[in-house]
Amino acid sequence: MSDNKNNDEQWRDKLTPDQFAICRLKATEPPFTGKYYDCKTPGIYRCACCGNALFDSDTKYDSGSGWPSFWDVLTADSVAEHADNSHGMRRVEVTCKACGAHLGHVFTDGPRPTGLRYCINSAALDLQERS
Template sequence: MTDKDEQWQQKLTPEQFNICRLKATEPPFTGKYADCKKDGIYHCICCGNPLFDSATKYDSGSGWPSFWDVLSEQSVAEHADVSHGMRRVEVTCKSCDAHLGHVFEDGPQPTGLRYCINSAALDLKERS
């Protein structure tokens, strides 16, 4: 284990570390933001980078928080993911490379995208 991994383990819960640093996935319908309707900005749990606006969150029925767009070009990076015998597009935090989830092309308009994100990778800062 690297020094950086040890630093992340000290900062994150075991679930957050497994998801964000080891690319695990939380079970569907279990995350704290799966059904959240609160207004605000979702940030990366690791570094605080702003990722998604609640205005783009919708109920996809997938069991994970889903968004049809990112907050800005500085929010996320996308990478090919061929793990588990599938071709998917992984979404990571552009600032710290934390694994967030995946993006699919079956979302609503105007983008047609569904950013399917693990709740454990997010921190909602509510608008006042």
Template sequence: MTDKKRTNNEEWADKLTPEQFSICRLKGTEPPFTGKYNDCKKTGIYQCICCGSPLFDSEAKYDSGSGWPSFWTDLPEGSVAQHIDASHGMRRVEVTCKVCHAHLGHVFEDGPEPTGLRYCINSASLDLKEKT
């Protein structure tokens, strides 16, 4: 799906699965340890499921034990945006796609070196383009 101009929720609902729509457009989350990329060891680039923008390299993926795919950095091209999220009585940093504004997950400051970051991302918001 590469149509970056889709902004209407009805159009998104037609293009995404119910789980993808709930997470990417309504800022939901998948239960921990259930996403298809949580234990994935394949190499490639993780792209936004909504618009196809490159977000994370598999080389930055690690097992955080959190139950969601975790990355210690995003791609240097900068397809990821960060926003303050004060929902659910917490103060967190939400991560979205810069291109289509899809909700991806959150970033925390308890990750490994060299960044100390843990991008905790919903599998349903990602599409892995494997390296050949």
């Protein structure tokens, strides 16, 4: 189920209600509630919908925002970015490049070397721990 042609019924069958709301309907989990916001386990963070590799724990940091934050993506093919003018503000939405799942947003107030803060919903991620 890694293509974006899956309909809502197929996604509902595959995902939890929270994952569906966040990944397919662009909801946001409350800050400091997601399972990965304070996670220090090394590994690769994958898309909860399709398994696409998105972020490496080596780029994860505590932004104080309450969501998992990364200063870079795993590869240029991991995510797509889109203008998001909802909620009366300008932001950049981050989606999985493989299946189109909503992941979160990217901001320009992150640490070096990129200066970026990929602020991602835990429900959109699955951590593949390093062995």
